[in-house]
Amino acid sequence: MLLLTLRFYATGAFLNTVGDIAGVHKSTASKVIRKVSHAIASLRPQYINLPEGDEIREVNQGFYEIASFPRVIGAIDCTHITIQSPGGENAEIYRNRKVYFSLNVQAVSDHKLRIRNIVCRWPGSAHDSHIFNNSTLRHEFQQQVHGNNILLGDSGYRNRNYLLTPLRNPITRAENLYNEAHIRTRNCVERLYGIWKRRFPVLAHGMRLQLRSIQCVIVATAVLHNIACDEKEEVPPVDADVMI
Known part of the structure; x- marks a missing residue:
């Protein structure tokens, strides 16, 4: 069951193809992938979380060593995961600006490229x-759960005291240095x-x-x-065929 699921993750092949390799019917392959994925995803609290305690200093230092940007606890952005049309009356809300169906997945990365938070x-x-504004992550930062640490996001986010974005029209040398450090770190x-x-x-x-x-x-794949x-x-x- 595990090997069949990992084969699916590694290829993205049709269920009947994955099932044929394992010698099972497409419907069985679907049930196996669902069951194993749920089991792996249940490990999320153990493997996906923002740093706490002494680990915060390690993450802050890791980001600081990239471009001298202080107090950074994570870099945030979203990416589209392609899906087939879910059908029904609300199917079109899954069509993104590039005109294919997807889920818009938000994640926070640390300096070691580990996933520290995910919304899918x-x-x-x-x-x-909109995804960030309606997330538990935003609520935590508003309540200062993560102290004075900050996230770095692109210009698609609103600039806040806990989520810093690039300056739109940098003029001074200091502003240009800020943008450069921000881009390199994020x-x-x-x-x-x-x-x-x-x-x-x-x-x-x-x-x-x-x-x-x-x-x-x-x-599950994040874990x-x-x-x-x-x-x-x-x-x-x-x-070159992998879309980010």
Whole structure:
């Protein structure tokens, strides 16, 4: 069951193809993938969380060493995960601005390209800032759960005292240096998405599963990605066909 599911993650193949390789029917393959993905995704509290205690200083220092940007606890952005049309009256809300069906997934990366927070319940048409504004993560930062630490986001987010974005029209040398440091530091999350999708091509090639199962697959691959980072697995080579 585990090997069949990992084969699906690694190829993004049709269920009948994955089932044929394992010698089971397409419907059985679907049930196996759903069950195993749910089991792996249930490990989320253990493997996906923002740093606490002494680890905060380690993460702050890791980000600071990139471009001298202080107090950063994570870089935030969203990425689209391709899905088939879910059908029904609300199907079109899953069509994104690039005209394909997707889930818009929000994640926070640390300096080691580990996934520290993930939200994967919003349709492709949802704007990045809307996802963040309705997230538990925003509430935590508003309540200062994470102290004076900050997130870095792109210009699609609203600038806040806990989420810093680039300056739109930098003029002075200091403003240009700020933008340069911001871009270099926030680049971690973009690199994360590239590695995550190369490690699990099903995220780039699309899934023909029910939405609930797709959400489990996304979280499960996030858990496995963090385990791979902890075990210092080799980073997958660049694939021109993988969409970030």
